[in-house]
Amino acid sequence: MSALDAIYARQSVDKADSLSIQGQIGLCRQKSGEDFRVYQDKGYSGKNTNRPAFQRMMEDVEKGLVQKIIVYRLDRFSRSIADFGRLWEILRRHNVEFVSINETFDTSTPMGRAMLNIIMVFAQLERETTAERVRDNYYQRAKLGSWPGGPAPYGFSIGKLPGPDGKPAPGLLPDERASIVERIFQSYAQEDASLGSVARSLNGDGIPAPRRATWDNVSLSRILHSPLYVMADEDVYLYYQGKGLIFANRLEEFDGLHGGMIVGKRDRSAGKYQDLNEQHFSLSTHYGLVPSGLWLRCQYKLDANRQLGGAGRGKHTWLSGLLKCGSCGYSIKVNRDRDKYYLVCSGRSNLGLCDASIRVGLRELEASVKAELERLLAECPDMEESAAEGPELAQELDQIDRKIDRLMSALAESTDLTMPYVNRTIEKLEAQRSGLLERQTALQKAPRQKLRRLSFASLDFEQKKLVAAQFIQEIKLSGDIAEVSWNI
Missing domain, CATH: 3.90.1750 (Hect, E3 ligase catalytic domain fold)
Structure with a gap:
């Protein structure tokens, strides 16, 4: 079936000063071609798009059965600028022109398209204003303790x-x-x-x-x-x-x-x-x-747990925590059957969300990654040993100082009842801070020595995990292919 012109007419109630549906159709026929289809809704408001004939027309638009929509007046089509903006996106996607007789609005002409751009600006403004109003209302309800909206949490x-x-x-x-x-x-x-x-x-x-x-x-x-x-x-x-x-x-x-x-x-x-x-x-x-x-x-x-950084606690390979499924992104776990090791997508085995089959051999993958890590370590220059704990101690001290600052601010609004809680916590933080400062001073006084170059093969299992985690971002496995993303 070829595309036709669509005439749409709507009247919420019969009024002496309003144009009847038949009158609207008669005027619209003057702007249509010989072949047209009429869609009419009587007794429906234009404040939303929940109108049976309107919905049928938009379905025909989606099916490619409409080439032009003609209305007597813009508010017969929609009284909401935001709704019109959304509907126009659908019409434009399906190359459907729009004509409003009363406003001399025709998207096939330059003036009509200019008017449309103005309407779209106001539609965007209305959408953003509505979104901001909804967001402010959400925060206000939460601030007053009421459930702000959305599905109920578990339990x-x-x-x-x-x-x-x-x-x-x-x-x-x-x-x-x-x-x-x-x-x-x-x-x-x-x-x-x-x-x-x-x-x-x-x-x-x-x-x-x-x-x-x-x-x-x-x-x-x-x-x-x-x-x-x-x-x-x-x-x-x-x-x-x-x-x-x-x-x-x-x-x-x-x-x-x-x-x-x-x-x-x-x-x-x-x-x-x-x-x-x-x-x-x-x-x-x-x-x-x-x-x-x-x-x-x-x-x-x-x-x-978060501070540990999920370094991987697997016991079968030092690549634990780095292996990901290339299909679904879930982690890869290692299953052992006697002397054989199998790589399995946890999204498949635990959740049934993936059908990927991993055929990469674990020991072959380890050997390949090990050779590359040995090459990278060989290229590292000799350097003096610095206090490995230094940056971590500085970060811990900074966090404790910020917590103490916040609690000092809380003292200003504390009552006799709550002040002991604040003071007690500040005392604990001050004790932690003193201990960290002592460790930091001891590290600064410790003599530095020249580091010998690391040999990956000589590292123990946990050390290999740490080195691999430093050099490798992740390893994606798909079928018999392993793709390594390096942190270099």
Whole structure:
């Protein structure tokens, strides 16, 4: 079927001073070709596009059955500039012209296209203004403790809770999965537990993860990091104070009962809870699920894991942590069967998200990478040994100084009740600072000696891991191909 002209007419209600649908069609026929199709909506408002005939017309546009749309007046088509801008993008993509008789608006003419550009500018302004208004409203709801919007977090459902003014507002209520959240925190807080062991335990009991069938490190980390689950008290306040958050609530409001929320702009490439500087923290109207002591033990453990940098804890190869699937990006794990080693995509084995088959031999890959590392190390010049701990100590000292500065600022707003918590934490930080300064002084006085050039073959297993992690960004495996990305 060839493309035809489309005449669209709409009338919300019959009015003596408004042009009827038939009158609109009659005027539009004067601008159409011999072949045309009529779409008419009677009794529908133009404030949105939820109109049956309009939707059929746009479907025909998508199918390539329309070459031109003719309306009596622009508001018959759409009364929203933002909607019109979005619809015009669809028309332009399918080479459909647009004609409005009343405004002498015809996109096939230079003047019509100029008018369209003006409308598009206002459409963009309306979209940006709406987005800013939605974002400000979101932050304001969070600041007042109400659930700002979006799906309920794992372990909660959305209901109504009294707001600051006593009126019911959207809030979080524990659901049947709240006990799973408590289990996650209790399990991870155990000394010998890891994210992987907790995930395996949950998967072994057939407990589905949020929005997927199985648990992994990422889904667990999101729950463990979130302040939504903690019964936030003064210790939680001090923990976040040291990370540079901006608080909507005073210290004495942290009653050890209510959960919290973190909102604010952030780099999308970074995790939500990695860089908290300049983020906003607000106490919520809902009650937390996890005592602050248990929650903080998990935070300190997560912080320590992040400082280790995921250097890879595999025991079968010193390339652990560097191997990635070239198809899905998930990590590659090493399975051993007697004397044979197999490389398996964790996205395939754990989640069923990938069908990649890795045929690269582990020992052949190690030999190839080892030869290149030996060459790179041979090219390194001799140098004097410097204090390896020096930069790390300086960084730790800087972090402690910043935490002390923030806590000193917190003293200004402390009460007799909360001041002991702040003073106690400052004393601990000062003790840590003194110890670091002593180590730094000792390192500076230690005699330097000339380093001998490293031989990769002579390094032990853990040393090889460290060297490989310094030189290699990642190794992508696809089929029988290994692609090494070097940090040089």
